[in-house]
Amino acid sequence: MTTLLEVQALSRDFGGVRAVDKVDFSVNEGEILALIGPNGAGKSTVLNMVSGVIPPSEGEIRFSKQPLTKVAGYDYAGLGITRTFQNLQTFDDMTVLENVMVGMHTKSSASLFSCGMNLGSARKEERLMEERAKEWLAQVGLSQLRTSLAGSLPYGKLRLMEIARAMVAEPRLLLLDEPAAGLNHTETADMSSMFQKIRENGTAILLVEHDMDMIMSIADRIVVLDQGEKIAEGTPREIQENPRVIAAYLGTEEA
Numbered sequence: 158m159t160t161l162l163e164v165q166a167l168s169r170d171f172g173g174v175r176a177v178d179k180v181d182f183s184v185n186e187g188e189i190l191a192l193i194g195p196n197g198a199g200k201s202t203v204l205n206m207v208s209g210v211i212p213p214s215e216g217e218i219r220f221s222k223q224p225l226t227k228v229a230g231y232d233y234a235g236l237g238i239t240r241t242f243q244n245l246q247t248f249d250d251m252t253v254l255e256n257v258m259v260g261m262h263t264k265s266s267a268s269l270f271s272c273g274m275n276l277g278s279a280r281k282e283e284r285l286m287e288e289r290a291k292e293w294l295a296q297v298g299l300s301q302l303r304t305s306l307a308g309s310l311p312y313g314k315l316r317l318m319e320i321a322r323a324m325v326a327e328p329r330l331l332l333l334d335e336p337a338a339g340l341n342h343t344e345t346a347d348m349s350s351m352f353q354k355i356r357e358n359g360t361a362i363l364l365v366e367h368d369m370d371m372i373m374s375i376a377d378r379i380v381v382l383d384q385g386e387k388i389a390e391g392t393p394r395e396i397q398e399n400p401r402v403i404a405a406y407l408g409t410e411e412a
């Protein structure tokens with residue numbers, strides 16, 4: 158099994174508050190790793206550090222053995238890491254297709270000059286990008302809506318659009334922050350099957366989610382955080398039976 162992402166002694170302070178405290182875990186190629194824990198456990202903060210949104214206070218993050226923490230302004234999508242956000246990040250006045258194509262800008266090699274002059278290479282690349290975006294819209298079941306304005310789409314469809322946008326960059330690692338939030342039971346089940354397809358196609362997934370049905374059905378392994386610390390790691394079955402995990406959840410309203 159090849160390690161894709163490795164996180165070591167990762168910590169993050171906000172003022173005097175230690176939101177994440179010396180957390181270690183790794184994601185292997187082609188696996189779905191779920192990061193779970195009660196509200197405020199530090200899950201989003203970990204995801205934000207792994208995707209370069211905020212720097213760690215301490216610790217190491219390595220992707221394909223390359224340290225990420227030492228490089229400022231890293232091209233994460235170009236490297237092979239893309240993400241979705243807990244709060245939707247969509248462009249309401251753009252079409253669904255245009256929203257998805259935004260995810261491909263790092264894959265474009267046409268120079269700014271040729272894009273500006275609309276020269277042949279840029280046009281060809283634009284066509285290829287559009288084809289790939291259409292393929293991903295078909296994968297998530299949004300082909301019919303590609304010319305609609307994103308602002309007119311219901312919430313569940315926007316969540317799918319975000320996943321298509323993260324996938325057109327052909328990432329090796331997809332980071333998902335609560336993708337099932339606000340979805341109904343059928344939408345959540347459809348999304349779970351899509352994540353399994355994405356994994357089968359070779360993209361690993363690091364998933365932060367509260368929906369236990371989704372986690373238990375698709376995660377290969379689970380890491381549990383509580384108050385910034387890792388309290389458990391194991392298979393879905395091991396985690397369900399872990400007394401420390403049960404106690405952490407029983408202390409919250411999510412139990």
Ligand SMILES: Nc1ncnc2c1ncn2[C@@H]1O[C@H](COP(=O)(O)OP(=O)(O)OP(=O)(O)O)[C@@H](O)[C@H]1O
Nearest residue numbers: 171174175176194195196197198199200201202203
């Ligand atoms: N930008 C920030 N400034 C100050 N404190 C923050 C900031 N971001 C997060 N925190 C604090 O860090 C801790 C961990 O927050 P985080 O959002 O990572 O938790 P979480 O596990 O993702 O929670 P939830 O499941 O509710 O989304 C919380 O105490 C939170 O208040």
